[in-house]
Amino acid sequence: MRWNKISDAVVRRLPLYLRVLDEVARVGETQMISSQELGEKAGVGSALVRKDLAWFGEFGKQGVGYEVEFLRTELKRILNLDKVHKVVLVGAGSLGIALARYNIRRFESDDSFSLKIIGLFDQDPTKLGRIYEGIEVRPLAELESFVRENNVKMAIITVPADAAQDVAMQLVKGGIEAILNFAPIKLNVPEHVRVASTDLTLELQRLAYYLSGE
Amino acid sequence: MRWNKISDAVVRRLPLYLRVLDEVARVGETQMISSQELGEKAGVGSALVRKDLAWFGEFGKQGVGYEVEFLRTELKRILNLDKVHKVVLVGAGSLGIALARYNIRRFESDDSFSLKIIGLFDQDPTKLGRIYEGIEVRPLAELESFVRENNVKMAIITVPADAAQDVAMQLVKGGIEAILNFAPIKLNVPEHVRVASTDLTLELQRLAYYLSGE
DNA sequence: TAGATTGTTAATCGATTAACAATC
DNA sequence: TAGATTGTTAATCGATTAACAATC
Helix, strand or coil, X not given: CCCCCCCHHHHHHHHHHHHHHHHHHHHCCCCEECHHHHHHHHCCCHHHHHHHHHCCCCCEECCCEEEHHHHHHHHHHHCCCCCCEEEEEEXXXXXXXXXXXXXXXXHHHCCCCCEEEEEXXXXXXXXXXXXXXXXXXXXXXXXXXXXXXXXXXXXXXXXXXXXXXXXXXXXHHHCCCEEEECCCCCCCCCCCCEEEECXXXXXXXXXXXXXCCC | CCCCCCCHHHHHHHHHHHHHHHHHHHXXXXXXXXXXXXXXXXXXXXXXXXXXHHCCCCCEECCCEEEHHHHHHHHHHHCCCCCCEEEEEECCCXXXXXXXXXXXXXXXXXXXXXXXXXXXXXXXXXXXCCEECCXXXXXXXXXXHHHHHCCCCXXXXXXXXXXXXXXXXXXXXXXXXXXXXXXXXXXXXXXXXXXEECCHHHHHHHHHHCCCCC
8 A cells, every 4th residue: 555656735635535425425315426526515626636536546437426435435545544543642731632522522423433542641740640531641751652562653742832842752763653733833753754733823823914904 | 015916825934934033033143044044944945935025025135134123023014913913712612712722822922912812702501601711701692793893803713513604604794804713614705704724634634644554 | 329427648827946147 | 345145037846727538
């Protein structure tokens, strides 16, 4: 399962397609969907839908379209979502806990349930041992070994900016391959580690640009 | 202050530059900064830095670079961050409260403090009247009038997916111009309203793609 | 078969990078 | 002045869109 050289822009749209298919399957009106309709619901041109999917194989039938259930299964496979992934969340502040809750809810209601937070970590000794959403808060000192021993490949960082780089390094040493980062800082990690950043401040500042100056 | 036609890609980098300048100013070692150095710290090529800034004027001196404080002030002005903007947050669940807290902390520590949450809204009657971070939770029914009467132009949505579109419409009717959306759904809004979406699920699913299949 | 839609190639569009004259 | 770096133009790169032969 190695399709290297697939552009990031393409990969970014796959979960979008999957979401549309999930919804179409849930409503259950149609068995088949055209690139046209899939594109419309995903907010993407139909040609781009076809081109994106074509990177991974031939999933459609000319004159008919794509079988919803089949494409859904294939996309899950492509995205590695046909397996359960263990996730650690570092930073048990209010944002971290909220994400743990949000995330777990979301994936529990999903039939696939492919991401599972198995560890919460925090630097604050007063938080240690507390249990949120059924998961115990552990000390940062155990992070690296926990990640290694449990073979965790994915992490979410919600610690303050000045601690984030350090945490990232611990995670990498433990063998993490993908990080979702909420700290407002650019993480420095080796090539083989993927980082997705969600930077609230940057987004808000960007939006301010579009406000008609008052 | 109308530079229409500036591409989104450019606007997206401006807050990044601002952040670098803030940091450089805080450390206070240098008065001047070159596009080279600014680019390095922002993770962007030096030519692109110059090109981005050139859209808005001539801020540098040949042979020398950009004056840190001056460029910082200019960027704030360009991004509309030289004014205080009132923000409403809709959805006082754990994510909403966490964001309110996070956000307020962040901008309070900043000397500019240009975004200020002035209203929290929730549909749950048991939450009404509660006070978080000094802000009272109000009923959704009052959202539109509150936004209009207080001349609020920016909103954050943290309600569940099935309520988000409805909330967005209320906000737009009240006169909102920019929305930061955390609900996992594409919001349908008029042309003149800007939406930035942060979709945790899409990001996580995207990251899963890069995991070496176990 | 006739109509529709895929998979794919070529054309277009937009964004980034390279290069350099202008000039501090 | 000599060295450095801007602002800007031209070249490159990559991503999206248009078009259409293949075919269900």
